Amino acid sequence: MSSPGSFLSDIKNIRARARQHLTQGAVTSNYGGNVEDAITLLNHAVATEIVCVLRYKFHAVCATGLASEAVKQEFAQHAKEEEAHLDLLAERINQLGGKPNLSPDGLLSRAASEYTEGENLVDMIKENLVAERIAIETYREMVRYFGERDPTTRVMLEHILAQEEEHANDMHDLLVSHEGRPMLEK
Ligand SMILES: [Fe+2]
Numbered sequence: 001m002s003s004p005g006s007f008l009s010d011i012k013n014i015r016a017r018a019r020q021h022l023t024q025g026a027v028t029s030n031y032g033g034n035v036e037d038a039i040t041l042l043n044h045a046v047a048t049e050i051v052c053v054l055r056y057k058f059h060a061v062c063a064t065g066l067a068s069e070a071v072k073q074e075f076a077q078h079a080k081e082e083e084a085h086l087d088l089l090a091e092r093i094n095q096l097g098g099k100p101n102l103s104p105d106g107l108l109s110r111a112a113s114e115y116t117e118g119e120n121l122v123d124m125i126k127e128n129l130v131a132e133r134i135a136i137e138t139y140r141e142m143v144r145y146f147g148e149r150d151p152t153t154r155v156m157l158e159h160i161l162a163q164e165e166e167h168a169n170d171m172h173d174l175l176v177s178h179e180g181r182p183m184l185e186k
């Protein structure tokens with residue numbers, strides 16, 4: 001640990017370094033990680049979110065049946081929130097000096113989640129629960145990776161992760177009420 005005095009004397013150097021490499025924008029010399037790796041990882045998450053937006057939108061439109069109205073609304077709400085995650089990730093990639101990969105080419109191979117239509121309402125709910133569980137696991141890994149290397153990205157990912165956990169919980173609740181049996185193991 002450096003003393004407060006040495007931190008203050010470093011200010012001169014910090015100021016000098018800030019004037020160099022202005023083209024790197026928010027990425028300064030003490031960025032803890034490898035920027036290219038960070039952008040690659042974030043672009044995988046971008047692809048995952050796009051697939052989730054598309055799947056939830058499909059389900060929101062195609063869910064049919066007497067009991068489906070509340071579920072449709074939940075799917076539509078999740079589609080919006082996945083889109084907000086996509087925006088956050090794309091903005092962060094831009095801040096790091098990268099390009100968000102929004103190309104439809106090879107989208108599914110970049111994404112961790114799958115695009116599955118499902119044959120009925122319960123199937124759709126299950127597929128979304130599976131996708132949320134995949135998202136939770138990948139975001140948790142990413143939070144660990146970014147750790148102290150890049151706290152800004154980590155905090156953003158923690159926020160997204162918390163929302164994916166809510167999504168999984170919503171899907172689990174819907175599954176319980178629509179399957180008519182408890183899903184928790186005894
Ligand atoms: Fe998401």
Ligand SMILES: [Fe+2]
Nearest residue numbers: 132163164167
């Ligand atoms: Fe989600």
